[in-house]
Every structure is written in C-alpha cells, then in structure tokens.
Amino acid sequence: MVSKALTIAGTDPTGGAGIQADLKTFQELGVFGMSVITSVVSQNTLGVRSFVDMHEEFIESQIDAVFEDIRPDAVKTGMLSNPSAIAIVAKKLKEYNVSQYVLDPVMVASSGHELISQEARQSVKEELLPLATLVTPNLPEAEALTGLTIETIEDMKEAGRILVEEYGVKAALIKGGHYKGEADDYLYNGTEFLKFSAKRFDTKHTHGSGCTYAAAITARLAEGDSLNQAVEHGKSFITSAISNPLEIGKGQGPTNHWGHRLTTK
C-alpha cells in the first residue's frame, strides 16, 4: 500500500519552492503526493512579483475533494497568506482529524517579499500551532512567532521551548539556515532538544529549501517514521539537495531534489 501526503500551499512556476517543490520531494521519497493550492504566486529565482489568493471556499472545496476520496497519511501546510485561509485550513484539519501535520510557517521569501499579512501571523499562532505535530520556522519566523531576538543557540532553543510549552505545538524544529556558522537545526519535542547538524555549503542555490525540508519530513511521517527519524531523514535529504546544486536560474536557484540524477551541462 502506497503512503500518501498532502501539501496545502502556494505555487512557484519555476518549480523550486511551494507546491511544486513539495510534490517533487514527495515523489522522490516514494510517497504519493497531493496538493491544495492556497495562492497562485508569480515568482522566479529572482524574487516574488505578485500573488493571487484562492478564496477560502475554494480552498475548502479542494481539501474536501482530497479527503472525501484519498485520505492522506500526513499533511503539510506552507503559504497561507491571510486569516480566512488559515481559519478554513484549521477547521478542516480538525474536521478530518489529521494527526500527522507539519506546519511550515512561511512568512517572507528569501527575496524579502512578504507572503503573509501581519494579521495572519497571529492566526498562525492561535489556530494552527495547537494542531501541529511539528512547526518548522527559520530564524526570522521563529522571532516573529515568539517575539524573541535570536542571536545564540540558547535563543534558538528558547524559541522552541516557547512554541511547544506556551503555544501548544507538539514539537518545534528551529532551522539554522540563517544562523552564522554551520547549518544546525534544533528540535524540541517537549522533553529534550535534539541537534541536526550539517556543514554549511557556500552556495546561493537554496531557493525553496524550507519547503523541501518540511515536505521531506512530511513524506517520512506518512511512511510511519517517528518524528525524530523523520527529521533525521529530512535533514539528510535537504543537505544532499543543497550540496549538489543545479545552478539554473538567474538568481537564487532551486535546491536539487534529485541530487544524483539531475545535472546541468
């Protein structure tokens, strides 16, 4: 029996981030991928131009279409730009009793473009964090969610602790891509902190790395991994994808999901 994963997110027509990155990652990890589109984003490796949000009734209809036919084993959410989209997704996650849910709290693209309104940040905290198995903020997202200024490893751990103990998420993975030094991430699961380490590669081709990482973790959860195992597999997947760049695009290019198979001439 094949495992199935659903991503609820925005799009990237150049294929490096968002829904497209998630589906490629699910496929690469041998999991049947499904998708619900929340926003159609005009973006490329140089940045975000604009986006059009799907109406919440249409997001709801897409989620119902999936769950009434093929129940996913795990769900990931990415770009949810406004409070209405967040409210409908939260309602549906509860209605369908989703127990394996990875929340990537997408806020600002690496190009600097805001992908979420200010009001929606509060909705993420109040409505989505209590439902999630795991939240995967990068440092700016962890700062926005907790109000902390994160400058040290201890600050990263404190952010994880606040997200779990004060906001009710089951586990928090604070990603170190924006930190100085090595690319180390810290998982707090409510009882202990675990460190997931990687050498930092000197590359600009990291577009969509957060999406790809969260999608890989979601795929492994769908396959039945424990949370710690899923993060370990996800970290190894994203490190491999960053280590072997395709070097396509005029700006910050995509990670290479197919590390060993795709090459550029």
Ligand SMILES: Nc1ncnc2c1ncn2[C@@H]1O[C@H](COP(=O)(O)OP(=O)(O)O)[C@@H](O)[C@H]1O
């Ligand atoms: N230059 C790099 N070399 C190796 N790993 C990286 C690099 N940049 C980011 N990562 C890793 O990629 C993942 C995504 O991290 P991050 O950049 O913090 O998230 P986001 O893409 O959401 O901003 C994390 O595991 C992080 O440690």
Ligand SMILES: Cc1ncc(COP(=O)(O)OP(=O)(O)O)c(N)n1
């Ligand atoms: C539609 C969409 N969702 C999320 C992002 C942000 O992607 P992320 O993986 O956090 O990394 P960057 O590309 O911003 O480095 C996006 N651009 N588009």
